[in-house]
Amino acid sequence: MDIAGVAIAVTGVAGTLGGALLTQRGAERAKRRELEIGRGFQEARENLALRRECYTRLYRDARQFATALNRHLHVLRDRTPDESDVRALEEAKDAHRNHWSETLMVAPDAVIAPGDAANQALTRVYGMVKRLEQGDARPGESVRSAAEAQDELWPLIKTLRHAMRQDLGVGSEF
Numbered sequence: 001m002d003i004a005g006v007a008i009a010v011t012g013v014a015g016t017l018g019g020a021l022l023t024q025r026g027a028e029r030a031k032r033r034e035l036e037i038g039r040g041f042q043e044a045r046e047n048l049a050l051r052r053e054c055y056t057r058l059y060r061d062a063r064q065f066a067t068a069l070n071r072h073l074h075v076l077r078d079r080t081p082d083e084s085d086v087r088a089l090e091e092a093k094d095a096h097r098n099h100w101s102e103t104l105m106v107a108p109d110a111v112i113a114p115g116d117a118a119n120q121a122l123t124r125v126y127g128m129v130k131r132l133e134q135g136d137a138r139p140g141e142s143v144r145s146a147a148e149a150q151d152e153l154w155p156l157i158k159t160l161r162h163a164m165r166q167d168l169g170v171g172s173e174f
Contacts, residue, residue, distance in 0.1 A: 047106075048168065050106055051106055051107065051164075051167065051168060052168055054099065054102050054103050054106055054107070055103070055107075055111075055164040055167075055168065057099040057102070058096075058099040058100060058102070058103045058115070058160075058164070059157070059160070059161050059164065061092070061095045061096040061098075061099045061100075062096055062100075062118055062119075062122065062157050062160065063157060064092050064095065064096070065092045065093055065095070065096040065122050065126075066122065066125075066150065066153045066154065066157060067092075068088055068089045068091075068092035068093070069089070069092075069122070069125050069126060069129055069146075069150050069153075070147075070150055071085075071088070071089075072085060072088075072089045072129050072133070073129060073143055073146055073147050073150060076129070076132055076133060076143050077143055081133055086133075089126075089129070093122075093126055096119075096122065100115065100119050103115060107164075107167065108167060110163055110166070110167060111160070111163045111164055111167050113163075114156070114159045114160045114162075114163045115160050115163070117156050117159070117160075118153070118156040118157050118159070118160045121149070121152065121153055121156050122153060124149065125146060125149045125150050125153060128141050128145070128146040128149060129146055132146060
């Protein structure tokens with residue numbers, strides 16, 4: 001075989017090997033892309049599950065806090081709250097505060113804004129209730145005004161629920 005023939009043979013072998021190498025690299029890139037896409041979908045599913053759990057706890061605890069405030073107001077009307085009454089209100093407040101803090105770390109602004117409105121209102125009513133309980137009410141604060149403020153919590157909690165459901169992609173009509 002002459003030099004030209006050897007050169008052609010070497011070129012053919014190199015081309016065959018190079019083609020196989022390029023095909024392998026292309027397959028590896030495609031596999032990496034597929035894995036990245038799979039990881040992205042998995043992360044999105046995990047994020048959605050985290051938000052769903054967080055929102056469920058926050059909604060439940062916001063309702064329970066509002067209900068505990070209502071119960072405490074009824075106790076204030078009827079008698080002096082005892083230790084179990086105070087503890088029930090504090091536990092409801094603490095549970096709400098903890099889950100609101102968690103929500104702040106995972107929720108988008110579209111959920112934070114109505115959540116902040118509900119949280120501020122709950123905190124405001126709680127302050128009124130505690131001042132009434134301790135006999136240190138501000139001017140204009142009474143069991144009646146606190147009960148009216150407590151009634152105004154429910155639409156805020158409903159607005160928060162709507163925002164959370166929208167973020168989760170759950171229904172749009174309420």
